[in-house]
Every structure is written in C-alpha cells, then in structure tokens.
Amino acid sequence: MADPARVAVLLSGRGSNLRALVEGAQGYRVVLVASDKPDAGGLAWAAEQGIATFALSPRGIGKQTYEEALDAALCQAGVQVIALAGYMRLLSDAFVDRWRGRMINIHPSLLPKYKGLDTHARAIAAGDAVAGCSVHLVTEELDGGELLGQAEVPIEPGDTPDSLAARVLVAEHQLYPRVLSEFSRAMTDHPALPRLRDLAHALPGTEERPSHGQPTFFVEGKMFAQFRDDHHGDGRTVVAVKASSPNEASMLIEAAPDLYSKVAYFRAEWVGLNLVDPDWQLVEDRVAQSWELAAPKALLEAGGR
Structure with missing residues (x-):
C-alpha cells in the first residue's frame, strides 16, 4: 500500500x-x-x-x-x-x-x-x-x-x-x-499509475487533472481515461476507458471478466481494465482507442495518431 x-x-x-x-x-x-x-x-x-x-x-x-x-x-x-x-x-x-x-x-x-x-x-x-x-x-x-x-x-x-x-x-x-x-x-502513486501516465501523456493534447478525486486524462476537455484504485471501496485497481459502444463494452466484460468490469457511475460504453499484473500492450491499445473516441476530428485529421 x-x-x-x-x-x-x-x-x-x-x-x-x-x-x-x-x-x-x-x-x-x-x-x-x-x-x-x-x-x-x-x-x-x-x-x-x-x-x-x-x-x-x-x-x-x-x-x-x-x-x-x-x-x-x-x-x-x-x-x-x-x-x-x-x-x-x-x-x-x-x-x-x-x-x-x-x-x-x-x-x-x-x-x-x-x-x-x-x-x-x-x-x-x-x-x-x-x-x-x-x-x-x-x-x-x-x-x-x-x-x-x-x-x-x-x-x-x-x-x-x-x-x-x-x-x-x-x-x-x-x-x-x-x-x-x-x-x-x-x-499517491499506485505502482501502475506512473506507467499509465506515461502512456496517456504520449498521446497528443492530453491533460491530466483529478476528477472526483481520481487521476483523470482529457483531450480537448473530453475524458478518455481515469485511474481508479479501490474507488468507492470496490477493491479494484483499473483504468476506465471508453469502448466503441455499449455492446462492445458488454462483450468485453462477458468474454474476459478477469480483465474487464463495469465502471460505477459511468455510461454503459465505459469499461474498467484491470491494472493488477496488467498486459501493458493491451493497456496501451485500449487507452489509445479511448483517446481516439474522445479526440476532436481536427486533432485526428492533423495526424494525432
């Protein structure tokens, strides 16, 4: 701890x-x-x-x-x-x-x-x-x-x-x-948070500020990732990321419940990706996809990714 x-x-x-x-x-x-x-x-x-x-x-x-x-x-x-x-x-x-x-x-x-x-x-x-x-x-x-x-x-x-x-x-x-x-x-840094920060800040236009007490990452004012460690006493350490749709979020949770979970108080297209002994390539990919879903069209067209 x-x-x-x-x-x-x-x-x-x-x-x-x-x-x-x-x-x-x-x-x-x-x-x-x-x-x-x-x-x-x-x-x-x-x-x-x-x-x-x-x-x-x-x-x-x-x-x-x-x-x-x-x-x-x-x-x-x-x-x-x-x-x-x-x-x-x-x-x-x-x-x-x-x-x-x-x-x-x-x-x-x-x-x-x-x-x-x-x-x-x-x-x-x-x-x-x-x-x-x-x-x-x-x-x-x-x-x-x-x-x-x-x-x-x-x-x-x-x-x-x-x-x-x-x-x-x-x-x-x-x-x-x-x-x-x-x-x-x-x-207070969790062991996974510094690496997550590196991944998030490598994406163009990323800003970090707390939201409801949690380290949260935004692009042009829109949230694309949030680190959550035992938030509301749920016992989980996850990064909340956006899936392409509520259907995709449900499929991810059903197919891999050890990796993905629902995120309390978030819309249905958000999932929590487990950060306990994580697959960092998977984390990087999901954070990048979430960034793309949140980033404005102008930033994407400018070659942001």
Missing part, C-alpha cells in the same frame, strides 16, 4: 477544520500547517500536536515574496496536497497554477450558490430551504473549481447567520476529512 499523501493545511484563524482533518486522517498525513497570520490559533494547536508550522505575514514584503516563501516551505516539507481551511487570502494565479490539481478548499455554501463571503446571510435572505458546504478544487476563479463533495444542512425557522453557521461547521468537519481522504489517495 502506498504511503499516506503529505498534506499541508493553510489557515488564517482558529483552525477548527484543521482539527477535524488531523483527527479524521485516512490516506493522508498533515505534515505542515501554514498561515498568513502568525497569531492564528490553528498554528498553536498544530504545534501542540507536533506538526510543523510556517507563519509569515505578507505585510511589508508583498504578495510575490510572501508566496515564494510559502511555496518554498511547502516544497521543503514534501507536500503533495494543499487543503485550504479558513485561509482568507486570495492566492495569485501563478501560485494556483503551480499547485493546480493538488489544492482543494472548503466553502460554506452549496456551490455554485453564494461564492465569496456572507454565505449564510445570503442563503437565509433568499428563503432557501437548505444551506451547506462544498469541497472543490482551487482554480483562478473564486470558489469556482470542480466540486468534489457537498453536504446539505436544513435552514430552520428563526435561523440567524450565526446559528446556521454553527450547524454548517459541524457538517464541514464531517465532509472535509472524507473528501480529502479520497482525494489524497488518488494523489
């Missing part, structure tokens, strides 16, 4: 989500807690737990210098995943790009509703029946990255922003460790 992913938690306040992440850690280990507020309560708690800390105020040194120092501390700690937990600074596009696909955030609303601040007051004012929280990938767009998980919290008669916030915070403490666990496991 792969070592736990090394996680850094960035915060600006008391660190209640930090405590939930540390106490609920599975598949990851918090190795660094960093803050732009040297007096943040979360730093003191982390130090008491023996977790390394980094504290630096950007005042007087500028955003670029601050982020360079933060990035250096993250790299020195061997961080693989960043979890924002009440971190109140806007990160630069350059920093987001540096950690693209490896940085997540928890936001106290059911995104895409109520991005930004004052989420609870806005939900109450709108007359919503439910509020909640969302974990998402961090991108250049404020609270706009891909959703990784959500939890709903009913809005009760007479709720104030403070009373609703208190109940949403309980939901955050349950949701965030679960999503971070799923996400971190996908960031």
Whole structure:
C-alpha cells in the first residue's frame, strides 16, 4: 500500500477544520500547517500536536515574496496536497497554477450558490430551504473549481447567520476529512499509475487533472481515461476507458471478466481494465482507442495518431 499523501493545511484563524482533518486522517498525513497570520490559533494547536508550522505575514514584503516563501516551505516539507481551511487570502494565479490539481478548499455554501463571503446571510435572505458546504478544487476563479463533495444542512425557522453557521461547521468537519481522504489517495502513486501516465501523456493534447478525486486524462476537455484504485471501496485497481459502444463494452466484460468490469457511475460504453499484473500492450491499445473516441476530428485529421 502506498504511503499516506503529505498534506499541508493553510489557515488564517482558529483552525477548527484543521482539527477535524488531523483527527479524521485516512490516506493522508498533515505534515505542515501554514498561515498568513502568525497569531492564528490553528498554528498553536498544530504545534501542540507536533506538526510543523510556517507563519509569515505578507505585510511589508508583498504578495510575490510572501508566496515564494510559502511555496518554498511547502516544497521543503514534501507536500503533495494543499487543503485550504479558513485561509482568507486570495492566492495569485501563478501560485494556483503551480499547485493546480493538488489544492482543494472548503466553502460554506452549496456551490455554485453564494461564492465569496456572507454565505449564510445570503442563503437565509433568499428563503432557501437548505444551506451547506462544498469541497472543490482551487482554480483562478473564486470558489469556482470542480466540486468534489457537498453536504446539505436544513435552514430552520428563526435561523440567524450565526446559528446556521454553527450547524454548517459541524457538517464541514464531517465532509472535509472524507473528501480529502479520497482525494489524497488518488494523489499517491499506485505502482501502475506512473506507467499509465506515461502512456496517456504520449498521446497528443492530453491533460491530466483529478476528477472526483481520481487521476483523470482529457483531450480537448473530453475524458478518455481515469485511474481508479479501490474507488468507492470496490477493491479494484483499473483504468476506465471508453469502448466503441455499449455492446462492445458488454462483450468485453462477458468474454474476459478477469480483465474487464463495469465502471460505477459511468455510461454503459465505459469499461474498467484491470491494472493488477496488467498486459501493458493491451493497456496501451485500449487507452489509445479511448483517446481516439474522445479526440476532436481536427486533432485526428492533423495526424494525432
């Protein structure tokens, strides 16, 4: 089994989500807690737990210098995943790009509703029946990255922003460790993943980013392969690839159930190809075929394959 992913938690306040992440850690280990507020309560708690800390105020040194120092501390700690937990600074596009696909955030609303601040007051004012929280990938767009998980919290008669916030915070403490666990496991290399990455990235136009916590490969925005290791506790290590039709997918699964399997939550033309002691020539062929089925006509005509 792969070592736990090394996680850094960035915060600006008391660190209640930090405590939930540390106490609920599975598949990851918090190795660094960093803050732009040297007096943040979360730093003191982390130090008491023996977790390394980094504290630096950007005042007087500028955003670029601050982020360079933060990035250096993250790299020195061997961080693989960043979890924002009440971190109140806007990160630069350059920093987001540096950690693209490896940085997540928890936001106290059911995104895409109520991005930004004052989420609870806005939900109450709108007359919503439910509020909640969302974990998402961090991108250049404020609270706009891909959703990784959500939890709903009913809005009760007479709720104030403070009373609703208190109940949403309980939901955050349950949701965030679960999503971070799923996400971190996908960031920790399985023995088959590096070779699969080599095969996928050899195909023109391939981009990799996590989808639902799994390493996923796209061409021109369309998915053509996804690595899945014990996803949803199914006990399988597979690469999900696209067959030419649902009929072909069914035939593959029926003819070779030791090699092929259905992929939960995917359309019927997708199959899971076993990556335990795999036939790598077969894997290469199926990934390439899936790429061809997803690639735009212009890329194929340009001699992509």
